[in-house]
Amino acid sequence: MNGKTGIDSSDSDLLLKGRKHLTIVAILLSASMALGMGNYESTQTSKRDPALEKLDCFVGDWKSDAKVFPGKFGPGGQASGTTHYHWAVGNNWLIFDSAFSLPGMVTYEVHGLVAYDQKEGKYVAYAVNNLAPHAIEYRGEWKDENSLIFTSVTKSSVGKWSRVVYEKLPDGKIRFSSEESSDGAAFTRYFESTLSR
Secondary structure, three states: OOOOOOOOHHHHHHHHHHHHHHHHOOOOOHHHHHHHHOOOOOOOOOOHHHHHHOOOOHOOOEEEEEOOEOOOOOOOOOEOOOOOOEEEEEOOEEEEEEEEOOOOOEEEEEEEEEEEEEOOEEEEEEEEEEOOOOOEEEEEEOOOOOOEEEEOOOOOOOOEEEEEEEOOOOOOOEEEEEEEEEOOOOOOEEEEEEEOO
């Protein structure tokens, strides 16, 4: 034991090791925060982009009457479902969950997220579903005041481009459709739904 401090050498070693570990943890946390922020402003201090406010019309619970076209999802027919949209992560991500009963198939479930990238000037979206083991990444933009179109960034595992179209209708409903294309230019609709409150 050291007469001046009242701490023996083994306690002193533990204190030094503890300080070193805390210093390392602090450095790692600082580095991860810096890397995580990249060149983007903090969402806590930055003003919410007006492009996100344009998505407020989606927030809430919706029921869906849908039509499945013959092809990708079997023989086609009528379908029904529900979708819920809400803001999360500092109100900068629009999160959605959908479930549809497709004719002759299992329930089709989709979970997705939408944000706005100021640098690209486009919406960024990611979606996963219970029929594929990978996420689909989209970029979206308003075609006009009522039509929002998201197109996949890459082709799917079967070599197709995906497109999702939202159309705000005069009665407050939203028409939602899914389309695919082999060349990224001519799209064929395989699913169409009307979302109502």
